[in-house]
Amino acid sequence: MSPSAVIFSSDQVRGNITSRKLRHEGFRTTLFDRVASAVDEAAASGTRVFIFDTAGAIADELRFLSRFYDSWPDDLELLVVLGDQPPEFHGPPRRGEVQVLPDPLDLDRVAALAKQAYSGPADAAPRAEENDLESDLKDFLRLR
Amino acid sequence: MAKVPKILGVIGPKGGVGKTTISANLAVALTRAGADVVAMDLDLGSANLHVVFGIKTVRHTLDDFLVNKVASLDEVVLETAVPGLRLIAGGNVPGIASLPYQRKVKLLRHLRKLDCDFLLLDLAAGVANNVVDFALIAQKSLLVTTPDVPSLMSLYSFLKTSVYRRLQLLFKSSGDAELQALLENAGDAEAHPELKTMADFSRQAALLNPELAERGARILARFDPLILVNRVRTASDMKAGQAISNLMDQFLGLHRGEILSIHEDAAVGMAAARMQPVLLGAPNCAFARDMQRLVQALGVRS
Numbered sequence A: 001m002s003p004s005a006v007i008f009s010s011d012q013v014r015g016n017i018t019s020r021k022l023r024h025e026g027f028r029t030t031l032f033d034r035v036a037s038a039v040d041e042a043a044a045s046g047t048r049v050f051i052f053d054t055a056g057a058i059a060d061e062l063r064f065l066s067r068f069y070d071s072w073p074d075d076l077e078l079l080v081v082l083g084d085q086p087p088e089f090h091g092p093p094r095r096g097e098v099q100v101l102p103d104p105l106d107l108d109r110v111a112a113l114a115k116q117a118y119s120g121p122a123d124a125a126p127r128a129e130e131n132d133l134e135s136d137l138k139d140f141l142r143l144r
Numbered sequence B: 001m002a003k004v005p006k007i008l009g010v011i012g013p014k015g016g017v018g019k020t021t022i023s024a025n026l027a028v029a030l031t032r033a034g035a036d037v038v039a040m041d042l043d044l045g046s047a048n049l050h051v052v053f054g055i056k057t058v059r060h061t062l063d064d065f066l067v068n069k070v071a072s073l074d075e076v077v078l079e080t081a082v083p084g085l086r087l088i089a090g091g092n093v094p095g096i097a098s099l100p101y102q103r104k105v106k107l108l109r110h111l112r113k114l115d116c117d118f119l120l121l122d123l124a125a126g127v128a129n130n131v132v133d134f135a136l137i138a139q140k141s142l143l144v145t146t147p148d149v150p151s152l153m154s155l156y157s158f159l160k161t162s163v164y165r166r167l168q169l170l171f172k173s174s175g176d177a178e179l180q181a182l183l184e185n186a187g188d189a190e191a192h193p194e195l196k197t198m199a200d201f202s203r204q205a206a207l208l209n210p211e212l213a214e215r216g217a218r219i220l221a222r223f224d225p226l227i228l229v230n231r232v233r234t235a236s237d238m239k240a241g242q243a244i245s246n247l248m249d250q251f252l253g254l255h256r257g258e259i260l261s262i263h264e265d266a267a268v269g270m271a272a273a274r275m276q277p278v279l280l281g282a283p284n285c286a287f288a289r290d291m292q293r294l295v296q297a298l299g300v301r302s
Helices: A012-024 A035-044 A059-071 A107-117 A132-140 B019-032 B062-066 B101-111 B129-137 B149-173 B177-186 B198-208 B210-222 B239-252 B266-274 B286-297
Strands: A004-008 A028-032 A049-053 A078-082 A097-101 B006-011 B037-042 B077-079 B085-088 B118-123 B140-145 B226-232 B258-263
Touching (some): A004 A012, A012 A028, A012 A107, A028 A035, A035 A049, A049 A059, A078 A107, A097 A107, A132 B149, A132 B239, B006 B019, B037 B062, B062 B101, B198 B210, B226 B286, B239 B258
Parallel strands (some): A004 A049, A078 A097, B006 B140, B037 B118
16 A cells, blocks of 8 residues: 545646655655645545645635645545645644645655655555556556 | 757647647747747648648648658748747648658658747657657657546557657667567567566566666656646546556656646637637636646746
């Protein structure tokens, strides 16, 4: 089971370099530029790491982050907020931890935190490593 | 002093994924960032890039150059209504898609002499050697897919063919028959499961010829494509790029590459009906914003 991270960034360049850094560190990453899709995936995938980049984010997207913080999925261990406009959270997180990393983007720090989130045992068993689409492709391309 | 163009290959291994629309609009977006651009229709035998610009009269096409009707590539370059953008239209001469080797070499030699910042090659669908060879000469490959399984399968097949073609050329030019044979075996993973991944192949190749195997690995390590997932509508669609990227990583040893999503946008269909690039008629639509992101991802700043 390889570790995973879900990333939201409305800046595709920042999102891609963050995603690539984590992939090089052995993470499976899913990158979104639509916040609703990102929080859905972070809740549904069973990942322990959700990275939210506030660079270029609009007020609605920051409100999504606040709501996500309040709902805090069971499997989540770490929320990393990147950029210079961190939203205000009310009270401590339900569990796990929040790390706010202002610009400039420190990819090594992001990777170190994400690894740390996977260094301890999870409360719940993680879900499938690969998504259905990847699984279908492996079948059709005879890569099993 | 003449410029040396940076060559961008726009590749859509499965037909109908929006490759030509992206080529045309990327060309416009690059000119808006201040670049001089030549967009070239290399969809030989089935060319239609000029149609996206609404150009009905084409005096000379690329085919005229390839069959020696005109002596210079400059003679087939068309001006467009977009400042900074010129176009080389393709034709429909029967059989032109199977370009003989000598004509391909001639074309490649002339392409590098075009005076522009970017030469954008709109390549044909499929995995024929002609297409793969033009993709390999590009400094940056833009791989266009839609999020559906058949399109992603075609993309993967194209990548695999490109990797094998590039290594095959290297081993052949180096005269190493053993590595050529090993590579051929690796192409048939069902018969040779011990060579299922490029990592498996590299390990075996290093035992036979460590220096050449290392050169091959370095070539693959430099391959840095941009994957464009077109017509993205849902959260599930957004996983397509990641899925193909994971397969590239795991089976083809291609560890680099960025993914950009291009969102489904009704403005694209309307622009096609008007035979006009989307960026000219709807410069603020979602598709236009995605093209601007693409320009940024290519490292171009206004």
